[in-house]
Amino acid sequence: MSGITADRSRGTARSASNVLAAETIDELVSGLVPASGGRVEILAPFTGETLHLLPHNTAAEVERAAATARSAQRAWARTSPAHRRRVLLRAHDLLLARRELVLDAIQLETGKSRSQAFEELFNAAAATRYAAIAAPRVLASRRRRAGIPLVMQTRVSHRPKGLVGVVTPWNYPPSLTAMDIAPALAAGNAVLQKADDQGALSILATRGAFIDAGLPAELWAVVTGPGPEVGSALVAASDVVAFTGSTATGITVATQAAATLTPVSLELGGKNPVIVLDDVDVERVAVSVAHACFAAAGQLCVSAERVLVHRGIADRFIPALAEAVASVRLGSAFDYSVDVGSLTSAAQLERVRAHVDDAVARGAAVLAGGRPRPDLGPYFYEPTLLTGVTDQMACARDETFGPVASIVIVDDDDAAIATANDTRFGLNASVFSGSVRRARRLAERLQAGTININEGYRATFSAVAAPSGGVKLSGLGRRNGPDGILRYTDTVQIARATGIIRLPRTGAEHARLAGVMLLGLRALRTIRRG
Numbered sequence: 001m002s003g004i005t006a007d008r009s010r011g012t013a014r015s016a017s018n019v020l021a022a023e024t025i026d027e028l029v030s031g032l033v034p035a036s037g038g039r040v041e042i043l044a045p046f047t048g049e050t051l052h053l054l055p056h057n058t059a060a061e062v063e064r065a066a067a068t069a070r071s072a073q074r075a076w077a078r079t080s081p082a083h084r085r086r087v088l089l090r091a092h093d094l095l096l097a098r099r100e101l102v103l104d105a106i107q108l109e110t111g112k113s114r115s116q117a118f119e120e121l122f123n124a125a126a127a128t129r130y131a132a133i134a135a136p137r138v139l140a141s142r143r144r145r146a147g148i149p150l151v152m153q154t155r156v157s158h159r160p161k162g163l164v165g166v167v168t169p170w171n172y173p174p175s176l177t178a179m180d181i182a183p184a185l186a187a188g189n190a191v192l193q194k195a196d197d198q199g200a201l202s203i204l205a206t207r208g209a210f211i212d213a214g215l216p217a218e219l220w221a222v223v224t225g226p227g228p229e230v231g232s233a234l235v236a237a238s239d240v241v242a243f244t245g246s247t248a249t250g251i252t253v254a255t256q257a258a259a260t261l262t263p264v265s266l267e268l269g270g271k272n273p274v275i276v277l278d279d280v281d282v283e284r285v286a287v288s289v290a291h292a293c294f295a296a297a298g299q300l301c302v303s304a305e306r307v308l309v310h311r312g313i314a315d316r317f318i319p320a321l322a323e324a325v326a327s328v329r330l331g332s333a334f335d336y337s338v339d340v341g342s343l344t345s346a347a348q349l350e351r352v353r354a355h356v357d358d359a360v361a362r363g364a365a366v367l368a369g370g371r372p373r374p375d376l377g378p379y380f381y382e383p384t385l386l387t388g389v390t391d392q393m394a395c396a397r398d399e400t401f402g403p404v405a406s407i408v409i410v411d412d413d414d415a416a417i418a419t420a421n422d423t424r425f426g427l428n429a430s431v432f433s434g435s436v437r438r439a440r441r442l443a444e445r446l447q448a449g450t451i452n453i454n455e456g457y458r459a460t461f462s463a464v465a466a467p468s469g470g471v472k473l474s475g476l477g478r479r480n481g482p483d484g485i486l487r488y489t490d491t492v493q494i495a496r497a498t499g500i501i502r503l504p505r506t507g508a509e510h511a512r513l514a515g516v517m518l519l520g521l522r523a524l525r526t527i528r529r530g
Contacts, residue, residue: 019104019334020201025052028105031204031211033057033065033223037230042197045111045342046332048378054197056225059233065221066192066237070163072218073190077160081136084186088132090213091182095125095174098209102174105202107334110170111342111379114335116296123462124178124206130464131485135186138482139489145530148520151501158489160188161263165238167231167253169245170344171299173199174206179464180242181220183485185210191220194234198344200224232256240264240488244301247425247473254476265477265487267469269399270427271305273420274456275442276317277413278310279434286320292430292456293405294328294383297343298352302428302450302457305400307407308416314409318367318387321407325368325385332377343379343402352381352402355395359406364388369403397423413442421447427474430456447471449478 035055044051057065076084095102099121106117139158146152164184168176173195181191195203204222211217223230227249235241235256240263243253247268257264274292276285292304309317331338343349349372356370369382381403389396389406396406410416420429429448433439439453449470450460460468467478477487497503504510 019108020101022052024101025201028201028204028208029055031207031217031222032200033061033221035061035224037061037225040197042109042200043345044108045344045379046108046377051108052201054200054224057223057230058225059229062192062223062225062230062233063237065223066163066234068218069190069192069221072216073160073162073188076185076190076216076219077188079188081139081186084188085132085136087210087214088128088182088186091210091215092125092128092132094209094213095121095128095178095206098205102202102205104334105205106174107341109173109198109201110296110299110344111332111377112296112299113331113338113341114333115339116341118336119295119458120172120175123172123175123464126462127175127178127464127480128182130480131182131186134465134482135183135485138485139187144493146495148503148517149524150498151503152495152497154493154495157492157494158187158486159492161239161488161490162189163237163239164189164191164488165234165241166191166193167234167241167243167245168193168195168199168203170196170198171296171301173202176244177203177206179479179484180244183479184242184488185215185219187485187488189488190218192234192238193220193222194227194231195222195224197224235262236260238262242479242487243267250475263487265469265479266475267301267479268427268473268475269401269425270301270470270474271397271399271423271425272302272428272430272448272457273306273308273423273446274304274430275410275416275420275432276307276309276313277416277431277433277435277438277442278312279438280313280317280432281434282313282316282320285432286317286324288432288454288456289321290324290328290383293385294325294340294403295456297340297381298383298403298405299344299348299401300457301401302461304428304430304456305395305405306420307405308410308419309407310416311409311411318407322367322385325383328383330373330376330380330382340383340403342377343381345379348402349379349381352384352400352404355393355398355400355402355404356384356386359386359389359393359395362390362393364390364393364406367407399425413438417442417445421445424472425474426471428452428457428460430454449474 037056039053141157250266367385369384373380383403430452431439467481467483469478
């Protein structure tokens, strides 16, 4: 079944040259660490034409940038939390003021729709605002209960790690940049960031807002280049690493970091399920599930790739979902007239094509989509809904990271949970139900780091005050919330003896005080004090 709607409305004829002028691109690229590793051609996904030539850095340049950032960090760490808050809030305001530039850059580099680009901008601004406002409270020194109350006093404080290494992928560059970097800066760190080639412009536009807001330029260095050389140099130079990307590369990063006990946080791949229970409004939920699967053409780590439908509504829900998928508007407009844009690269298109072709060759059926759309652009592929997917097919277990979702019919709630959890990944999941209580019961049993009820991913993705991340092979650590700030700090305890009672030092002194100390332990247990 085909019929995916194509949109050739206002904005589709705009090319790279009249969306971002060459002078604007040059100005953005000037924010990179000076590079001598040659230049690579970056293509615009909507057209396949050259967007710009991006300089690449060398490992030696990464090391020099790290040293410069470390020097700037010492002064930044001495600034007050209030000063850092003001800078970040001004950056938030500038991101919003420059939204058209950032949105254009996102679309040009990633090929996504304007609506998905706006979602990025929204999250980038929200994450920056949260870090600015929450960091002083999260990082404040606090008293903790001492081992012997009154006799001792204990305080806990947090110190910046120093240099935070951040590796940011191409699919959500400003959003992931802000969620990883704003907390690092708010905590008093410097940042060394490796931008993916296909996301460098929008990352640099984001950085520009921070620099113009008052952030010292040397404090946030952006480098580009091949992962084995530049990425490895970044990990070696950093005090803590935040990586977002594939599970395979994340394991490589963690392995290198382990040699020096460098802490890492990793957000990796997923094979995310969406469970549709038998008490839903079928037509309404079908549209929501289609969005959960195909936002950003499925190139979102938390988008759904498995749709688990209760048998009791399968005969009604599956046709409704196929219709919702077939009605998705595809196009390259630089406005809000389309729903889904292009895949980002030829490699992405080939992976999607290979997964669909393999599934069909092994017996799966295509209910919607299933075709590339070269009439719209070189990397367009229709949102595709499959049924009859088996474990022998590549798309059954491996992350497609594209506009492909499979339907699985389950008999009951227990079967839905068992099927959802039957994966080596555990990043995101969602449950749609007419009963929030029922959905919550199932959510408690799902093996995922973020779980949404009656929404595909945005309920958790937008909650920048709450931690997010994966379990199993979907990652380590958490971004966002207090956890996302504290991961960039060393927690330090400072305690003292008050002198009210001299602590025992010899066996005889212990013998005299042991009874009193035991009474104290029992008293604390009785009044339930930790």
